[in-house]
Amino acid sequence: MYAVDSPTTPAHRAPVGPGANEPAPRRRKRRGKGDDVVLPWVLSGPALLLLAILLAYPVGRMLVLSFQKFELKELWTGATPKWVGFDNYTAVLSDSAFWSVVQRTVLFTAASVVLTVLLGLGVALLMRRVGRVVRMAMIIAMMFVWALPALVQAQVFKMMTDSDVGVLNYLIDKLPGVEFQNHSWFYTPTQGWIVITSCVVWAGIPFLAITLNAGLTQVPKELMEAATVDGANGWQSFRNITLPILKPLLVIVTTLSVIWNFGLFTQNWVMRDGKPEPEFQTLATYSYVQAFGQNKYGLGSAIAVLTVILLLGAMAVYIRQMFKIGEVD
Amino acid sequence: MAVVTATAPRRRKPNPAADGTMTVGRTRTGNLVANAAGVIFSIVMFFPVYWVLITSFKPQTEWSSFDPTFIPDAPTLDNFKSAFNAPLFKQSLVNGIVITAVAVLAALVVGFLAALAVARFRFYGRRAIILVVLAVQLVPFIALLIPIFLMLQKAELTGSSIVGVTLVYVVLLLPYTVWTLRGFIAGIPRELDEAAMIDGCTRGQVFWRIILPLTGPGLVATSVYGFIQAWNEFIIINTLNDPEHQNLMAWLMQNQTSRGTYWGPLMAGAIITSIPVVIFFLAVQRNIASGLTAGAVKG
Known part of the structure; x- marks a missing residue:
């Protein structure tokens, strides 16, 4: 689509290779020595071994666990867990609490990703318009936000929305005719989620804005000038020149945001002091609480499996895009 | 107008x-x-x-009032003293440094070798390795925490042992390390390797004398990012280990839940915990962003 016809033909190599879709360049690079077969596996051996023990095996174990009854008894006595078939899944899927968690997680993901991407793009565009000093100020502010650990980001928002000493209540209280002293932001789930979403969006903007700003530098100035000469207005140039060039990057940052925000744990966990009420559970915290809070490890695994399944689509888009762009050659 | x-x-x-x-x-x-x-x-x-x-920097009278001061009237270091003297602070600081350092170093060595393989060799299964590395970066680690906990608990590497959590951190850092170093190594012209081999270098010497020094900046950037990742983690360690064997970030979380709205000292603790991360982050920011989207702007 974007000068990249085939995932196996990286864009930056395309002109060099003799044929766009032939594996010729690949064959040419092969040195034909025996160690080329064994050596790479020896080199990547330790990494693969570690990944196998602490990633592949746990993935398998998680799948197995999701079909077992594994609770406190099995944990302490080491008794062989009993196979229960799809019991965990039926229990989860027929539980209305689970569905409201799914709904909440999806809703939060949609809202936070749309906001982060739109604001990130807006800030990136704004960065191209402002003077050097202002741009520097924007970058510095964003760098500090980005650098803060997620735990601290969440704690600051918790403090600023504190009902007794929160600066947000103080500022809103200053508005004429508004009484906001001791207002509790986490009394209703809607307001609580507004705080959590604001925190996530605020924390997410720097990565989006700075990455997209880097992408914007790739938009050829000649194209924009030609469009202006041809009478295109700002929106038309943006729609027909900037956006198509930015699209591969936008797809990547959007899918990454979806994956990250769908797995929301830190912010709602921290803001609810490590014991989120049902209205503040996301799939990640829900699965965690079922396992480590209720000691229902089998049930928790089933929820975790369902979470990953829900994410597979976004993960596939991300990986496909990485291959398509030709970074992976 | x-x-x-x-x-x-x-x-x-x-x-x-x-x-x-x-x-x-x-x-x-x-x-x-x-x-x-x-x-x-x-x-x-x-x-x-x-x-x-x-x-x-605010004294209690200022941080606990509804009418906040936007510039502290009477700045004080009491909050920092209180954080330093809080229970388990020093222990968690030492634990955090040890766990982070070991995990970063191990991920770097193991990851560099794997990156070398994917960047410099064309072999059957190479694309599969890249695919695995890309995919596992995306799996929410919390989802894998249940089986990992059960596994490490059986091996008696949890509770008062920091071995288990360190191993988990190595694996947590590994995909990104391989991925980023792969990019750095791929950026070194192959002609250099070939020239060195014509001059009589062996494969091993090429890796050691040509590629390793030239990947230097990449190794620094990757290890700093790894440091940030491991330093910021608090959920896994909090789940696996007892309160005496936490890192600083988990200590901060425990502080919040145990002391509640004691904001002054809590924020002092947050600053102490964040300082190394913020400094390192600002030093290598450029590389962090490009690792996740590398190549996406080449167009």
Whole structure:
């Protein structure tokens, strides 16, 4: 689509290779020595071994666990867990609490990703318009936000929305005719989620804005000038020149945001002091609480499996895009 | 104003590339609005960071009042003293440093070798390895925490042992390490390898004398990112280990739940915990962003 016809033909190599879709360049690079077969596996051996023990095996174990009854008894006595078939899944899927968690997680993901991407793009565009000093100020502010650990980001928002000493209540209280002293932001789930979403969006903007700003530098100035000469207005140039060039990057940052925000744990966990009420559970915290809070490890695994399944689509888009762009050659 | 907007000459036209911005659609009012928006944006973004900073220097009378001071009236270091003397602070600091250092170093060595394989060899299964590395970066680690906990608990590497959590951190850092170093190594021209081999170097010598030194900046950037990842983690360690064997970030979380709204000391603790991360982050920011989207802007 974007000068990249085939995932196996990286864009930056395309002109060099003799044929766009032939594996010729690949064959040419092969040195034909025996160690080329064994050596790479020896080199990547330790990494693969570690990944196998602490990633592949746990993935398998998680799948197995999701079909077992594994609770406190099995944990302490080491008794062989009993196979229960799809019991965990039926229990989860027929539980209305689970569905409201799914709904909440999806809703939060949609809202936070749309906001982060739109604001990130807006800030990136704004960065191209402002003077050097202002741009520097924007970058510095964003760098500090980005650098803060997620735990601290969440704690600051918790403090600023504190009902007794929160600066947000103080500022809103200053508005004429508004009484906001001791207002509790986490009394209703809607307001609580507004705080959590604001925190996530605020924390997410720097990565989006700075990455997209880097992408914007790739938009050829000649194209924009030609469009202006041809009478295109700002929106038309943006729609027909900037956006198509930015699209591969936008797809990547959007899918990454979806994956990250769908797995929301830190912010709602921290803001609810490590014991989120049902209205503040996301799939990640829900699965965690079922396992480590209720000691229902089998049930928790089933929820975790369902979470990953829900994410597979976004993960596939991300990986496909990485291959398509030709970074992976 | 509207007329001026429409006809105002573009400023800086003679040297549009000087600040790297686009000149299209620029007008004087437009500039003014944009700059104002930029300033407001910077203030709003930075305010929470500023708020952490000043809260940590406020005496209790100031941070616990509904009428906050925007510049502390009587700045004090008491909050920092309180954080330093809080239970388990020093222990968690030492644990955090040990766990992070070991995990980063191990991930770097193991990851470098794997990156070498994917970047410098064409072999059957190479694409599969890349696919695995890309995919596992995306799996929410919390989802795998249940089986990992059960596994490490059986091996008696949890509770008062920091071995288990260190191993988990190595694996947590590994995909990104391989991925980023792969990019750095791929950026070194193959001709250098070939020239060295013609001059009589063995494969091993090429890796050791050519590729390793040239990947230096990449190794620094990757290890700093790894440091940040491991340092910021608190959920896994909090689940696996007992309170005496936490890192600083988990200590901070425990502080919040045990001391509640004791904001002054809590924010001082947050600053102490964040300082190494913020410094390192600001030093290598450029590489972190490009690792996740590398190549995406080559167009």
